[in-house]
């Protein structure tokens with residue numbers, strides 16, 4: 408029987424709870440993986456600092472994509488709003504974009520840190536598990552995190568971990584030790600603290616970069632969905648958590664979207680990312696997309712999605728229904 412090893416480099420003396428809890432979870436994942444050794448990554452291999460600043464008025468950048476959009480190079484699509492004729496086309500382009508970034512980061516620093524959200528985003532990643540990406544992506548170098556998670560057991564239908572496992576992670580050979588699920592044995596507050604501790608260990612190991620600008624962790628790619636109220640992660644309109652400026656990982660016990668107890672990355676973490684993709688499909692999101700990409704909003708009533716303004720690049724992936732009111 409194959410087994411999975413998590414070998415921590417010398418600076419790490421203890422294994423964070425989020426890592427030990429994962430090694431106890433879902434044996435099917437553990438059986439599928441190969442032994443893995445975490446290697447410290449040389450600072451000299453870090454990617455160049457991104458300097459672009461996101462402009463919230465995206466209308467000038469709007470790029471109407473046709474069915475042939477999948478042929479456009481990824482460099483050209485970064486920082487632009489892309490509208491696809493169908494969700495199928497969106498998924499094809501998203502897979503190409505993610506695979507491109509994976510190749511870039513693996514080549515430059517030997518690791519690729521990817522942050523997932525819940526919801527329909529996972530379905531939109533489905534083309535990544537098809538040819539050519541399934542064979543060309545260096546999955547062993549991926550490290551998977553969650554921008555938010557519901558405080559439920561990992562086998563609960565509301566679990567973002569379970570959603571990602573069933574829809575994506577179980578189909579690709581990412582080592583089980585590189586998948587950082589929350590500790591589902593803890594309270595919301597405990598799970599948020601534990602996850603933040605986990606991130607700090609991984610920053611120490613240089614698996615996760617640290618932003619020289621903000622001092623917050625700088626993930627290589629954050630894949631965000633958006634709710635019909637304009638929320639991202641578990642940062643909801645009008646909730647005080649959107650103003651969190653110190654914690655890396657916060658907890659919420661009164662989420663307006665069930666279930667009520669969740670943990671979430673704060674905006675400083677989201678906005679320290681090297682790349683953020685906002686993936687939005689469906690007519691139910693059209694009103695909020697119009698508001699999010701409009702130019703007349705007062706700063707005082709920004710939706711959470713409008714507060715996504717990463718240190719690096721922001722790429723919008725919309726289907727034509729979501730963009731129908733632009």
Ligand SMILES: O=C(O)[C@H](O)[C@@H](O)[C@H](O)[C@H](O)COP(=O)(O)O
Nearest residue numbers: 524525526527632633634639640
């Ligand atoms: O755990 C969650 O609830 C998600 O992380 C949340 O932020 C989600 O991404 C949006 O609600 C969009 O979800 P849909 O794409 O399913 O509308």
